[in-house]
Amino acid sequence: MTKQWKATFRHIFMILFSLLMVYPVLWWIGAALKDNTEMSSPNIFPSVPQWSNFTKGWNSVPGHSFTDFYLNTFGLEIAVLIVTLLSCTLVAFGFGRLDFPLKNFWFSLLMLTIMMPGQVLIIPQYALFHKLGWVNTYLPFIVPHLLATGAGGTFFVFLLIQFVRGIPRELDESAKIDGCSWFGIYWRIVMPLTKPAIVTVMIFCFLWNWDDFLGHLLYINSVDKYTVGLALRMINDSQSAQEWGQLLAMSLVSIVPATLVFMFLQKHFVEGIATTGIKG
Numbered sequence: 001m002t003k004q005w006k007a008t009f010r011h012i013f014m015i016l017f018s019l020l021m022v023y024p025v026l027w028w029i030g031a032a033l034k035d036n037t038e039m040s041s042p043n044i045f046p047s048v049p050q051w052s053n054f055t056k057g058w059n060s061v062p063g064h065s066f067t068d069f070y071l072n073t074f075g076l077e078i079a080v081l082i083v084t085l086l087s088c089t090l091v092a093f094g095f096g097r098l099d100f101p102l103k104n105f106w107f108s109l110l111m112l113t114i115m116m117p118g119q120v121l122i123i124p125q126y127a128l129f130h131k132l133g134w135v136n137t138y139l140p141f142i143v144p145h146l147l148a149t150g151a152g153g154t155f156f157v158f159l160l161i162q163f164v165r166g167i168p169r170e171l172d173e174s175a176k177i178d179g180c181s182w183f184g185i186y187w188r189i190v191m192p193l194t195k196p197a198i199v200t201v202m203i204f205c206f207l208w209n210w211d212d213f214l215g216h217l218l219y220i221n222s223v224d225k226y227t228v229g230l231a232l233r234m235i236n237d238s239q240s241a242q243e244w245g246q247l248l249a250m251s252l253v254s255i256v257p258a259t260l261v262f263m264f265l266q267k268h269f270v271e272g273i274a275t276t277g278i279k280g
Helices: 002-032 052-058 066-097 103-115 118-131 139-146 153-165 170-177 182-193 195-210 213-219 228-238 244-254 256-279
Strands: none
Touching: 002 244, 052 066, 052 244, 066 103, 066 139, 066 153, 066 182, 066 195, 066 228, 103 153, 118 139, 118 213, 139 213, 153 195, 170 182, 182 195, 195 256, 213 228, 228 244, 244 256
């Protein structure tokens, strides 16, 4: 009976604590359905839900709808994901499997870049991209990831290296006997076996670039190239009287893609983190 009471008390405590953590999200959902007159109300949900906040907010930017901004964002995300996976897996394979001069030196230099704050690089990067004529394009986000140096690129390489090192080298030797090249070993053996780690990299890459408001604000100037984050900022500027319900409704919709990605890939994400930690 004592164990049952302890288990019951523990579950009740966890439920109450979970409700406390979920309260801001519930308030967010309720506020997205309110009009301005009810925003100061202590009630979480409005007396009359304003579902029109979603439809009006979707078309609140003059001359554009959030469909355009979502298409821009997803196009950028897909390009960044593809180049990130190609570059980071190749670099991780090189450090984890190949022997070349000054390998330890270059790996140490790679690890040092993790400690460098991103704010230090903002001004020199902007000056470089402006000189190359890449401002107001998506190239400042795609090209650095192509070189495994974009946002989180070094961390992705480090994560993948630990996984690649845990794959038995006997597989490489067997593949060489069968006439497989190094690229064949990378593509046919290492890549399939690093699926959990690759999924983890995909999730991190998607979430970090989806929330990269500062980078988008710096390099994107034209409204027709705006991402979802910049479009949310425009709602404040496009209306003389701020419609908070519409802004909160669109911000609520903006987290749906990231939430769905994490929900559907959560199993692989946990497996990738756990397996990488064991093998590292």
